[in-house]
Every structure is written in structure tokens, then in C-alpha cells.
Amino acid sequence: MNVDTGPLTVPKFSALKRAGRKIAMVTAYDFPSAALADLAGVDGILVGDSVGMVVQGKSTTLPVTLDQMIYHAEMVCRAVRRALVVVDMPFMSYQTGVRDALINAGRILKETGAQAVKLEGGREQAELIAALVQAGIPVLAHLGLRPQAVRAVGGYRVERDRERLLADAEAVERAGAFAVILECIPVDIAAEITASVEIPTIGIGAGPRCDGQILVFHDLLGYAAGGRKPKHAKQYANLGEIINQALRQYIQEVQEGKFPGPEHSFS
Numbered sequence: 001m002n003v004d005t006g007p008l009t010v011p012k013f014s015a016l017k018r019a020g021r022k023i024a025m026v027t028a029y030d031f032p033s034a035a036l037a038d039l040a041g042v043d044g045i046l047v048g049d050s051v052g053m054v055v056q057g058k059s060t061t062l063p064v065t066l067d068q069m070i071y072h073a074e075m076v077c078r079a080v081r082r083a084l085v086v087v088d089m090p091f092m093s094y095q096t097g098v099r100d101a102l103i104n105a106g107r108i109l110k111e112t113g114a115q116a117v118k119l120e121g122g123r124e125q126a127e128l129i130a131a132l133v134q135a136g137i138p139v140l141a142h143l144g145l146r147p148q149a150v151r152a153v154g155g156y157r158v159e160r161d162r163e164r165l166l167a168d169a170e171a172v173e174r175a176g177a178f179a180v181i182l183e184c185i186p187v188d189i190a191a192e193i194t195a196s197v198e199i200p201t202i203g204i205g206a207g208p209r210c211d212g213q214i215l216v217f218h219d220l221l222g223y224a225a226g227g228r229k230p231k232h233a234k235q236y237a238n239l240g241e242i243i244n245q246a247l248r249q250y251i252q253e254v255q256e257g258k259f260p261g262p263e264h265s266f267s
């Protein structure tokens with residue numbers, strides 16, 4: 001089989017849909033997690049503004065700043081050899097107008113080495129997406145549950161407005177987005193969108209008939225604090241339990257004088 005192992009560019013990423021190859025993405029926020037994800041062979045890594053909830057321990061993504069996103073994206077890009085790295089534009093870094101969005105997305109590409117940015121919204125962001133794409137900044141669109149709209153919506157809810165979702169998907173494709181995230185929408189609507197657009201659909205809580213999937217790193221690995229995991233997340237490992245075991249053993253060995261042993265000591 002002819003497997004291309006070089007770095008995944010935006011055009012190569014979009015071509016995975018035409019090749020019928022399912023796309024696997026995860027989020028990552030730092031050097032070791034990004035290195036592991038890249039080595040394992042994920043196609044794309046999203047430096048998500050979910051960093052605000054998963055890493056900073058806040059209850060929404062709203063407080064995350066552009067400087068924080070750039071800080072995390074730099075660490076991720078330093079670790080990645082092959083995967084496409086996309087950076088979330090944080091709340092209020094693009095909603096204030098095309099000029100702000102261009103300046104802020106420009107900073108992300110100039111200062112981090114990322115390949116693309118992501119922003120939330122459908123037809124209302126079409127003009128913005130077109131302006132970024134025209135400037136040479138690839139855009140990943142994001143429809144369905146939009147965490148940055150949590151205050152307007154009043155919570156995190158599945159989006160079920162079929163007509164609106166279909167029209168938004170067509171609008172972001174026409175505007176030039178290279179792919180689209182579908183977050184927490186019914187399976188049948190996600191399948192219908194996937195069949196009706198040429199750009200890849202990447203689902204999270206959007207069922208199996210998307211062109212690809214994305215999960216939050218800490219959800220996938222059982223490393224999320226606070227206990228409650230969203231319904232859409234499958235936990236493939238229980239790192240929380242492994243880390244807890246290791247820490248308890250370390251504490252016990254220190255208390256009993258078993259650590260450090262001679263192999264960790266100097267004479």
C-alpha cells in the first residue's frame with residue numbers, strides 16, 4: 001500500500017475524505033501529550049480552548065485568552081512532526097470584527113507554527129471565514145454545540161435544528177473552510193451534512209457517519225478531573241487510576257524509607 005508518511009498539510013488533510021480514509025483527531029495542550037498523539041498517528045491535533053476547562057479547571061471556555069492559546073500552541077507545535085495542528089481562536093478574539101480576526105489569527109500562525117485556526121459559528125461567520133482564507137489562513141469551522149455561546153444558550157445542549165445546521169454547513173464550505181467540526185448533533189443530521197458537503201466533517205458527539213472524529217485528550221485517557229465525563233466521550237484508558245496508584249506507592253515508600261534505594265543514590 002502507498003502510505004504517505006510526510007507532514008499532513010491542509011490540502012492533504014482535506015483529501016483524506018475523497019480517499020475514503022477516516023480522520024482521527026485529538027486535542028492536546030502541551031509537549032508530551034502532543035508528542036504521544038503524533039507518534040501514535042493521529043491525523044490532526046487541536047489546541048482547543050477546552051484547555052480552560054480541562055487544564056485550568058474553569059467551568060467554561062470563555063476566560064481563555066489569545067496569549068494562553070499561543071503559549072499552548074507553541075508547546076504542541078514543538079512536539080509534532082506529522083499531524084495537522086489547528087488552534088482554537090478563543091472567545092472575543094474574532095467576534096469583534098474581521099480586522100481583529102485577521103490580526104489575531106495572523107499572530108497564531110506567525111508565533112506558533114500551527115497550520116490553521118478554528119472558530120465557532122455558521123453562516124454568521126461566513127464573511128469572516130472568507131477573509132481569513134483569502135489572507136492565506138486556513139479555517140476549520142465548528143457547528144452544533146458551541147461552547148463559546150454557553151451564556152447565550154444557557155447551557156451545553158445538543159443542537160437539533162436540521163435546516164439551520166445544513167445551511168450553516170453549506171455556508172462555511174462556500175466561505176472556504178477546509179473542514180468542519182460537528183459537535184453534539186443527532187446522528188442522522190451529521191450523516192446528511194457529511195453527504196452534502198465536499199469538505200470533511202469531524203464529529204464529537206455526532207455519531208459514526210462523519211468523515212472523522214475528535215475527542216478531548218483527557219476524556220479519552222481517563223485523565224479528566226472532576227469525575228463527570230460528557231456522554232459523547234469514550235474512555236480508552238484510566239490514567240487517573242494509574243496515576244493515583246503510582247502516587248500512593250511513592251508516598252508509602254517515602255514514609256517507609258524504601259525510596260530512594262541505592263540505585264537512585266550517589267556514593
Ligand SMILES: Nc1nc(=O)c2c([nH]1)NC[C@@H]1CN(c3ccc(C(=O)N[C@@H](CCC(=O)O)C(=O)O)cc3)CN21
Binds near residue numbers: 054184233
Ligand atoms: N472535558 C471536556 N470534553 C469536551 O468534549 C469538551 C470540554 N471539556 N470543554 C469544551 C467543550 C464543551 N463540551 C461539552 C460540554 C458539555 C456537554 C454536555 O453536558 N453534554 C450533555 C448532553 C447534552 C444534551 O443532552 O443536550 C451530556 O449529558 O453529556 C457536551 C459537550 C465539549 N467540549
Ligand SMILES: CC(C)C(=O)C(=O)O
Binds near residue numbers: 046050183216
Ligand atoms: C471539543 C473541540 C472540538 C473543541 O473545540 C475544544 O477542544 O476546544
Ligand SMILES: [Mg+2]
Binds near residue numbers: 048049050061088147
Ligand atoms: Mg473549542
